[in-house]
Amino acid sequence: MEDKFDCIIVGGGIAGLSAAMVCAQNNLRFLLVERGEFCGAKNVSGGVLWGTELARLVPDYWKAPDAGFERFIRHRRLTFMDEQSAFSLDFKSDHFDQPPYAGITVLRAKFDNWLASKVEAAIEASAFADESFLVPDVLVEELLLESGAVVGIRAGEETFYADCVILAEGVNNLLTRQIGLQPEYVPADYVAVGVKEVIRFDQKVLEDRFQLQDRSGLSNEFVGFASQGVEGGGFLYTNLDTVSVGLVLGMKDLREKGGPKPYDLLDTFKRHPAVADMLRGGESLEYAAHVVSTGDIRALPKEVYADGVLVTGEAAGLLLNSGKAIQGMDYAMHSGILAAEAVAAAKQDEDFSAASLKRYRDALDASYLMQDMRGFQDAVHLLHSPAMFQAVPNLFCDFGRQFFTIDNAPTRKASAMLKDSIRKHSSFLEMMKLGFKARKL
Amino acid sequence: MSKILTYLAVQDGKIKRASLEVLSHCRALAQEHGWTVESVLLHPDARSLATTAQQYGAETVYYMDHPQLQAHLNAPFLAALHAVITHANPHVVAFASSEAVKDMLGALAVRTQAAVLSDVASFHIIAGGVEAKRPVMASKLIARTQAQGARVLVSVRAGAYTAEEAPTEAALVPLPFTFDVDTLKQQVREVVQDALGTLDLSETQVVVAAGRGVKDEAGKALVTQLADTLGAAIGASRAVVESGLFPASAQVGQTGKVVSPDLYIAVGISGAIQHVAGMQNSRVIVAINKDGDAPIFNYATYGLVGDLYAVLPPLINEIKQVLPTTPE
Amino acid sequence: MKIAVCIKQVPDITAPLHIQNGALVFDTNRMVLNAYDASAVEAALVLLENREGSIHLFLLGPDRAKETIRKALAMGAHEATHLLVPDDAALDAYLSASLLAEQLKQHTFDILLCGKQSQDTDAGLTGTMLAEHLALPYATNAVGLTLEDDLVVATRQGDAGQEIMALETPCLVTCSNDMNNPRIPSIKGIMQSKRKPVQTISVTPDATPSTQVMGYEPLPERTPGVQWEGEPLELARRLVHHLNDEARVLS
Ligand SMILES: Cc1cc2nc3c(=O)[nH]c(=O)nc-3n(C[C@H](O)[C@H](O)[C@H](O)COP(=O)(O)OP(=O)(O)OC[C@H]3O[C@@H](n4cnc5c(N)ncnc54)[C@H](O)[C@@H]3O)c2cc1C
Ligand SMILES: Cc1cc2nc3c(=O)[nH]c(=O)nc-3n(C[C@H](O)[C@H](O)[C@H](O)COP(=O)(O)OP(=O)(O)OC[C@H]3O[C@@H](n4cnc5c(N)ncnc54)[C@H](O)[C@@H]3O)c2cc1C
Numbered sequence A: 001m002e003d004k005f006d007c008i009i010v011g012g013g014i015a016g017l018s019a020a021m022v023c024a025q026n027n028l029r030f031l032l033v034e035r036g037e038f039c040g041a042k043n044v045s046g047g048v049l050w051g052t053e054l055a056r057l058v059p060d061y062w063k064a065p066d067a068g069f070e071r072f073i074r075h076r077r078l079t080f081m082d083e084q085s086a087f088s089l090d091f092k093s094d095h096f097d098q099p100p101y102a103g104i105t106v107l108r109a110k111f112d113n114w115l116a117s118k119v120e121a122a123i124e125a126s127a128f129a130d131e132s133f134l135v136p137d138v139l140v141e142e143l144l145l146e147s148g149a150v151v152g153i154r155a156g157e158e159t160f161y162a163d164c165v166i167l168a169e170g171v172n173n174l175l176t177r178q179i180g181l182q183p184e185y186v187p188a189d190y191v192a193v194g195v196k197e198v199i200r201f202d203q204k205v206l207e208d209r210f211q212l213q214d215r216s217g218l219s220n221e222f223v224g225f226a227s228q229g230v231e232g233g234g235f236l237y238t239n240l241d242t243v244s245v246g247l248v249l250g251m252k253d254l255r256e257k258g259g260p261k262p263y264d265l266l267d268t269f270k271r272h273p274a275v276a277d278m279l280r281g282g283e284s285l286e287y288a289a290h291v292v293s294t295g296d297i298r299a300l301p302k303e304v305y306a307d308g309v310l311v312t313g314e315a316a317g318l319l320l321n322s323g324k325a326i327q328g329m330d331y332a333m334h335s336g337i338l339a340a341e342a343v344a345a346a347k348q349d350e351d352f353s354a355a356s357l358k359r360y361r362d363a364l365d366a367s368y369l370m371q372d373m374r375g376f377q378d379a380v381h382l383l384h385s386p387a388m389f390q391a392v393p394n395l396f397c398d399f400g401r402q403f404f405t406i407d408n409a410p411t412r413k414a415s416a417m418l419k420d421s422i423r424k425h426s427s428f429l430e431m432m433k434l435g436f437k438a439r440k441l
Numbered sequence B: 001m002s003k004i005l006t007y008l009a010v011q012d013g014k015i016k017r018a019s020l021e022v023l024s025h026c027r028a029l030a031q032e033h034g035w036t037v038e039s040v041l042l043h044p045d046a047r048s049l050a051t052t053a054q055q056y057g058a059e060t061v062y063y064m065d066h067p068q069l070q071a072h073l074n075a076p077f078l079a080a081l082h083a084v085i086t087h088a089n090p091h092v093v094a095f096a097s098s099e100a101v102k103d104m105l106g107a108l109a110v111r112t113q114a115a116v117l118s119d120v121a122s123f124h125i126i127a128g129g130v131e132a133k134r135p136v137m138a139s140k141l142i143a144r145t146q147a148q149g150a151r152v153l154v155s156v157r158a159g160a161y162t163a164e165e166a167p168t169e170a171a172l173v174p175l176p177f178t179f180d181v182d183t184l185k186q187q188v189r190e191v192v193q194d195a196l197g198t199l200d201l202s203e204t205q206v207v208v209a210a211g212r213g214v215k216d217e218a219g220k221a222l223v224t225q226l227a228d229t230l231g232a233a234i235g236a237s238r239a240v241v242e243s244g245l246f247p248a249s250a251q252v253g254q255t256g257k258v259v260s261p262d263l264y265i266a267v268g269i270s271g272a273i274q275h276v277a278g279m280q281n282s283r284v285i286v287a288i289n290k291d292g293d294a295p296i297f298n299y300a301t302y303g304l305v306g307d308l309y310a311v312l313p314p315l316i317n318e319i320k321q322v323l324p325t326t327p328e
Numbered sequence C: 001m002k003i004a005v006c007i008k009q010v011p012d013i014t015a016p017l018h019i020q021n022g023a024l025v026f027d028t029n030r031m032v033l034n035a036y037d038a039s040a041v042e043a044a045l046v047l048l049e050n051r052e053g054s055i056h057l058f059l060l061g062p063d064r065a066k067e068t069i070r071k072a073l074a075m076g077a078h079e080a081t082h083l084l085v086p087d088d089a090a091l092d093a094y095l096s097a098s099l100l101a102e103q104l105k106q107h108t109f110d111i112l113l114c115g116k117q118s119q120d121t122d123a124g125l126t127g128t129m130l131a132e133h134l135a136l137p138y139a140t141n142a143v144g145l146t147l148e149d150d151l152v153v154a155t156r157q158g159d160a161g162q163e164i165m166a167l168e169t170p171c172l173v174t175c176s177n178d179m180n181n182p183r184i185p186s187i188k189g190i191m192q193s194k195r196k197p198v199q200t201i202s203v204t205p206d207a208t209p210s211t212q213v214m215g216y217e218p219l220p221e222r223t224p225g226v227q228w229e230g231e232p233l234e235l236a237r238r239l240v241h242h243l244n245d246e247a248r249v250l251s
């Protein structure tokens, strides 16, 4: 086995490319295989890449003229909507206006492809410039096992061997299932479907409309009428001269509501007055749909490592949808980095057994990622309670309507208005229960 | 005085309509700029064909009528065109784009040291050269392109201009064909004529085009029947050519032919950009496809969502009823 | 048998694109091997399937184009010459052909293959320009290519039918993508490609191109059409009515 790699990475999404970058930086001989025609070809995200970790992989990434990102987030908004109104928490700060930006919007086809080119450059600069490879357009069909340990991959008629394999195959994690780390069947409770459209504007129009300067951008999340009674929420992010707008909808709830088509729901969402105002005059470029994890900890694989294998990103169910943001890409990036670091350490010891690779699990547990996933389970469940996508937004909007209406009648006290709204859309008891849950956030 | 020379291609014993379209445009340009417009004919019957050239306004017709010029072969035609251009010394030479012209244009540009623009949708004369509009990126947009130089060659897409008669008294100038056939290092062994009707795709006003949705001989028969009813030429997508049902010469698109008829009926074609590149300038586009989301509907004037096997029979019938003289 | 193949890097034209300040912007910013050249490489590989020989790639382009060379090497070509030009070099087919020809004159080959056209510009000029510079017999728009003793037999798609041409070597053939379906490189192919020789030669175009793009324009707008569903007979009637009375294209 002269062609044996230190590591094979399956999947050239964010997790896989991040792992590859760290492998190259650590002078490992590795092979990354991506089934898309190029990295990013089929990948779908909203998407905001939160956190500052990209700067670790690609120092000063924002300076390059060919930077693969769209805009950094300087303006954030969380909107509660009913059929006609929108009540927003709006926050804008120059505080966000400094590199390394803690949130950037990306379009995956462009971003992943760009990140792949940076990995290629890192390979060229590494000790194994001619012995590490990024290979697109090839599907890994099977993991090769020897006495229970993962030793390689099979793609078509080709087989390749490595000390270990990093699985970064995304939410549809067939290989993770092949080796039994995850049951064959994941209940619909634990998955959602994301639909997204990209809409183009004249850049000047976009910048004026959203009050953007240079590369600053807006992220706007929506709850309530956005998902039209189905569990979930909406998002709208500004890119350079396009806007990404979409919904994330609970699969189970979607089915139980008689299977409304996600695309129809998106269409209605886009026609909501608050959204339509933002989208007017845009030209729809593309539409995509993709499964997303819900971030429910019960859906995680049994384990994220075994003899000769590590599972990263959404393949490991790592994602947090807390309502104020979806964190899938930063989780993918962080877990990819940690996995590759674990491989580099295992290489030092020449030990790729489960016992050695457990250091990946330990690093994950110690990181913000698992802490947040554990810590925010209540938020995840809260988000899935009908009150959150129905009663609360309705109540907010109702209150807003009363509060902001000035007519030629005596003005009531805000507290009275609020009481009214609560009675109309919910009950004090329910609100107390919600408040009790939210207290833990 | 500056000159504009147009190459008149001959097919089936006639000057191609597309060449006459280019001649008409060149005549208008010449008029506008006070130039002369001349033509060149390379064909054994060139002399008698020259009358057509006069009818469309050529002031001088250079011709060679050597038997070697009966069928297209790049080397002799190149030599002939080179000789005519050297003799006439035109500022601009215009061609109607075709496979035969594509087979020579680049080489001719090098041989005559001319700037060259191929497959333009329109062109006009500017100081020091030619400006043209060229569809690019699989015809997703238009590039405004300039060619500068003492000599410019341009080839023009079929259907860009209309052929209009404007009779003149032209001078007929025979030129000697001096190409030595023995120097030929290539030979045509055989020409396999495609057996699909006699109508030339780029010359008819109606095209019925089949795609992969046409799955078998029965489907092909329906398409053929529809084309016959309308007096239309038959086009095809790459996919259905690949399947072997339709000949390659029927292929419309980036690799195939570019057409712009009055009516283009796309039957069972999805509307990939490379196909659309060849037909989007048709005046009226009809799409028949069972998938209502097929991209072809974005280009269709009239879109019918339905199974072609069910829609074509009544359609043929209905058309027969409104067409008083259906060619049988 | 030595086969030379000219390959070009082009933008991925299937990606959404738009005009920004007069320039073209592709959303994915991705560059690919010209599809017609991929067919030329495939054709060369097929010719050498039962024959000794080698395939030498020639590409004129900026630094970034080396990914495209790698891709064609991964398909199975043996070596490459990269004529490196600055990122912002102004080139047209005429200038490119002169630069390529100058380089090709220093090599021997039996067959020189090109794509029939570039996917981005659809110019279709470079091939015959090279043939003229190098004084080679040639056939364009080939949909078939075989060898018979010392002759290259190319089937070219002409205007009305297919012309089967026999050419003496050395000769030039420009390939249509209708000739074959280019193979996707295997992982092994990609691994080997990194060890294949690529010679890089910097060239500076010493002339301004005689043709230049002054700007881009969107296509003229088409008025949006209508879309009908329903019973076949009903659909047929409605269409004929509109073709006859509204569009007036039936006569
Ligand atoms: C509509 C929508 C909106 C979202 N918005 C956001 C957001 O705003 N912010 C955020 O952080 N996250 C967002 N997410 C989630 C985010 O997209 C994912 O969590 C993230 O992409 C996971 O990264 P990954 O690298 O694990 O997997 P992926 O990005 O899915 O990459 C997996 C890769 O592996 C490849 N692959 C799979 N199987 C094989 C195989 N057998 N052989 C070879 N290759 C294979 C795939 O082609 C793919 O490229 C959103 C998701 C959706 C659907
Ligand atoms: C460099 C390059 C150049 C190319 N050049 C060309 C070119 O010149 N010309 C060209 O055509 N293509 C060209 N292509 C190929 C092009 O990309 C498409 O693959 C091709 O056009 C698809 O042909 P199609 O629409 O017939 O097939 P498909 O895309 O398979 O579509 C078939 C359609 O038929 C419909 N259908 C199926 N059954 C029925 C039924 N019973 N009734 C009604 N509808 C039905 C389906 O809904 C579908 O929309 C080129 C590609 C490349 C890469």
Ligand SMILES: Nc1ncnc2c1ncn2[C@@H]1O[C@H](COP(=O)(O)O)[C@@H](O)[C@H]1O
Binding pocket: C006, C007, C008, C009, C034, C036, C037, C058, C059, C060, C061, C093, C096, C100, C113, C114, C115, C116, C117, C118, C121, C122, C123, C124, C125, C126, C127
């Ligand atoms: N820059 C280049 N480098 C190598 N080959 C080229 C280049 N430009 C064009 N060609 C070849 O010429 C063919 C036709 O190109 P074009 O004239 O641009 O349509 C291409 O398919 C290539 O084979």
